Amino acid sequence: MSSAGREPEGPPLLVSDADRDMAVQRLREAYAEGRVSHEEMDERLHRILTARTHHDLVPALASLPEEHAGTPSTIAAARGRIRRRGAWRVPRVLRVESAFGGVHLDLSHAVIEHPVVDIELHLGTGGAKITVPRDAIVEIEELRTVWKQPRHRTRRHPRPGGPRIRISGTMEYGRLKIRHARR
Template structure:
């Protein structure tokens, strides 16, 4: 949650809160009555403070973070690999190729943090993914990404952040 509890919430914030409540209920952390009450609070919340109050009694979320690191060579993930909630990719000189087209994506939002020195990076996202590169800093060349509307609603949101030195990031949507 942001530092300012009076800041209005977005639909994405509300959806995330509802998913956390449903997950807590399915794991037996809250009763059916608590679920109803907390869902009502989350669905009528206007600010981050209101939303935080509806989630305060839930256990802390476990961080699903993985790091892939290589100084040189190639970092490649493709096929049916499980994508963590947060993926950090660190490289000094390696070429990076992440293909999420057939990957198992269990989270509605996936954060990919790139910490790359030199070399190119290519990320292929699912056809229905929404990509956000607002927090990616490039030193030498801008990233290449041509946004396209999702082919169907409900695809994952892929947020790419971090720093790229002397290389280029190319992002493309899978064809099928």
């Protein structure tokens, strides 16, 4: 029997606050572009705000354009360290390029305005250390490493509402260490 069209096995994936915020943003952008009427926006907004699972969000987002990622901001250095810490503003898409030298991004006190942040690492020689907020969800599946595997312990009980940090790109000779802030 074919598995096409069947529901995935296991419990349904519940909608997080970040997922709901992204859905509302997509709907808001579609309304501003004139793709949905005022009445349709009200109806879809109600569906988004009352959705319990990702499956419940599908009708509310049907036929809407995908979220705009925006223009990536780039931090680059040929040699030396790249360091960001304190109350710096994290862009929606951050590209980090370094041929030789280490990278340290501390997002624990940073201003994160987006529910999802994409960080693209393009590193030659040198490691990277990323400190994320305590309630952040980190995804590293799209990161390719040549020499050493990334070090990251997934939080056992992540708190809802934190940003989703997606790390991708390529690291040749160095290791990525990710840690969650303690406070």
